Amino acid sequence: MTLVKQLSVMVENRVGRLAEVTGTIGEAGANILGFSIAEGENFGIVRFMLDRTDDAYNALKANGHTVSCSDVIALPIEDNPGGLHRVAARCAQLGVNIVYAYAFRKSDGAVLVLKVDDSARSVRMLKADGFNPLDVEELV
Amino acid sequence: MYWNARMECMPKDELRRHQFRELKTLVYRLYSFNNFYHDRMKEQGVHPDDIQSLEDIRKLPFMHKQDLRDNYPTKMFTSSREEVVRYHVSSGTTGKPTLVGYTAQDIDFWTDSLARALTSIGIGTDDVVQVSYGYGLFTGGLGLHYGAERVGATVLPASVGNTERQLELMIDLDVTAIACTPSYMIHMGEVAKKLGIDFQRDTKLRKAILGAEPWSEGMRQHIQDNLGIEAYDIYGTSELSGPMFTECEERNGIHIWSDVAIVEIIDPETEEPVPDGEIGELVITVLKKEAMPMIRYRIRDLTYALEDKCECGRTSTRIGRISGRTDDMLIIRGINVFPSQVEHTLMNIPEVGEQFMIILDRKGALDVMTVQVELSPDHFSDKMADMMAIKKKIDSDMKKYLNISVNVELMDPGSLPRFEGKAKRVVDKRVF
Numbered sequence: 191m192t193l194v195k196q197l198s199v200m201v202e203n204r205v206g207r208l209a210e211v212t213g214t215i216g217e218a219g220a221n222i223l224g225f226s227i228a229e230g231e232n233f234g235i236v237r238f239m240l241d242r243t244d245d246a247y248n249a250l251k252a253n254g255h256t257v258s259c260s261d262v263i264a265l266p267i268e269d270n271p272g273g274l275h276r277v278a279a280r281c282a283q284l285g286v287n288i289v290y291a292y293a294f295r296k297s298d299g300a301v302l303v304l305k306v307d308d309s310a311r312s313v314r315m316l317k318a319d320g321f322n323p324l325d326v327e328e329l330v
Numbered sequence: 331m332y333w334n335a336r337m338e339c340m341p342k343d344e345l346r347r348h349q350f351r352e353l354k355t356l357v358y359r360l361y362s363f364n365n366f367y368h369d370r371m372k373e374q375g376v377h378p379d380d381i382q383s384l385e386d387i388r389k390l391p392f393m394h395k396q397d398l399r400d401n402y403p404t405k406m407f408t409s410s411r412e413e414v415v416r417y418h419v420s421s422g423t424t425g426k427p428t429l430v431g432y433t434a435q436d437i438d439f440w441t442d443s444l445a446r447a448l449t450s451i452g453i454g455t456d457d458v459v460q461v462s463y464g465y466g467l468f469t470g471g472l473g474l475h476y477g478a479e480r481v482g483a484t485v486l487p488a489s490v491g492n493t494e495r496q497l498e499l500m501i502d503l504d505v506t507a508i509a510c511t512p513s514y515m516i517h518m519g520e521v522a523k524k525l526g527i528d529f530q531r532d533t534k535l536r537k538a539i540l541g542a543e544p545w546s547e548g549m550r551q552h553i554q555d556n557l558g559i560e561a562y563d564i565y566g567t568s569e570l571s572g573p574m575f576t577e578c579e580e581r582n583g584i585h586i587w588s589d590v591a592i593v594e595i596i597d598p599e600t601e602e603p604v605p606d607g608e609i610g611e612l613v614i615t616v617l618k619k620e621a622m623p624m625i626r627y628r629i630r631d632l633t634y635a636l637e638d639k640c641e642c643g644r645t646s647t648r649i650g651r652i653s654g655r656t657d658d659m660l661i662i663r664g665i666n667v668f669p670s671q672v673e674h675t676l677m678n679i680p681e682v683g684e685q686f687m688i689i690l691d692r693k694g695a696l697d698v699m700t701v702q703v704e705l706s707p708d709h710f711s712d713k714m715a716d717m718m719a720i721k722k723k724i725d726s727d728m729k730k731y732l733n734i735s736v737n738v739e740l741m742d743p744g745s746l747p748r749f750e751g752k753a754k755r756v757v758d759k760r761v762f
Contacts, residue, residue, distance in 0.1 A: 198712035200710055200743075233739075256742050290713070305712065
């Protein structure tokens with residue numbers, strides 16, 4: 191099964207709070223590959239895809255941040271019109287429910303980060319369908 | 331106009347003799363029939379025979395809200411279940427509510443006290459009274475309802491909420507007086523303005539009986555100037571029966587009918603009486619109460635007593651505007667809330683920590699209570715739906731235990747202030 195680690199950080203909705211988090215990640219020497227922000231009412235959840243996840247996790251913890259590490263699927267997608275649609279449409283056909291998603295671009299193409307209901311089953315189905323979820327090395 | 335001219339205008343010395351007789355009877359009855367009060371008097375080393383004058387009331391032990399909680403639900407009742415005709419319930423400080431019970435005679439005295447009060451502000455058979463206090467477990471709605479019916483007014487039992495409909499009915503039914511919380515009165519005024527309703531031009535409303543939450547002379551002026559009505563202060567708590575006493579047309583203190591209750595004002599620290607006219611804690615003894623007698627009840631409200639004869643001719647003791655409390659009880663939209671209730675509710679929710687803050691503010695005229703609570707780090711999820719489910723759970727538990735809607739904010743663990751010594755968990759931004 192090919193899953194990658196992602197860090198999620200709880201960030202109160204006040205000026206300067208995100209900068210505290212990104213500052214800590216930068217000082218830990220971790221590079222942010224991709225990220226997304228989900229907004230709640232008085233707080234948000236910031237999710238980071240990083241190259242040095244463990245270092246960033248330890249630094250965030252040490253600085254008192256609320257952080258969790260979770261498994262997500264990183265799928266390479268074609269960086270041209272309809273690229274995202276092809277994945278979304280297949281997920282729909284396979285009955286894979288997407289909890290959240292975000293995407294970023296790297297030198298050799300685009301990557302879609304997916305959080306799905308049942309990761310193991312979804313990865314199996316996506317692989318059988320010809321998709322190739324990336325591992326950490328491939329991601330960086 | 332008096333409802334009961336003899337009692338309301340009885341000369342002071344005669345009233346005091348009357349109070350003494352009633353007190354003596356009450357103490358003998360409680361000593362003989364009430365285990366709780368019998369034991370309390372024994373502990374204090376006082377016997378009914380020791381009550382030789384009205385001043386001897388000071389020899390009697392105090393009663394506290396804690397006593398009602400400790401004896402929940404009916405252990406303090408001195409009437410049998412068959413004699414009790416009604417219960418009312420108010421929120422307790424640690425999740426347990428406070429229950430009060432009434433015999434038919436208790437309801438009758440309560441209603442009569444309000445009938446005197448309503449008559450003293452000129453409300454009678456010519457009036458249509460809109461009761462916009464909550465009906466139900468809270469004493470406000472039913473109390474005013476019975477009182478207004480007794481003086482022969484027509485009652486519109488509007489209860490709380492649905493303000494536009496309330497205004498429509500007020501106009502259609504020629505409502506002349508309303509009973510509600512001062513903040514709801516202001517809210518109604520604001521809604522009316524939006525709808526283009528002018529109280530003076532479009533309604534017959536001339537009087538408002540306002541209470542169940544702290545308010546000030548400034549708020550009275552604001553209401554009177556903006557709505558062109560007369561605003562009267564009303565006082566009571568469920569332990570006394572409910573709302574019982576109001577100002578008269580003079581609006582110079584709330585008449586506490588001396589044949590109904592004895593007023594003491596004490597220093598909350600020393601528990602000794604304060605000098606005449608000075609502010610202290612109000613202690614009330616209700617002289618006629620069957621199901622749940624109250625002797626020297628520590629209400630925890632701060633006020634002062636006025637003993638001079640009122641311009642209206644009534645001789646009862648009056649109390650000034652309530653200026654604060656000696657405990658940490660909060661009054662939010664007329665509902666009593668103790669910070670300990672919030673704490674108790676949160677303690678039973680594993681997804682959150684024990685630190686919390688209460689922030690009170692006004693949105694328009696209405697109180698808004700925000701509870702900030704720290705998420706327990708183990709329950710942090712990368713899925714917003716999980717986080718919102720936690721928030722929803724806290725929302726519904728708060729609503730269940732506090733009886734009011736609370737705005738819950740999930741905070742980052744460790745982000746709320748920690749206190750050494752006495753915690754200051756309440757930030758009250760409301761202006762009274």
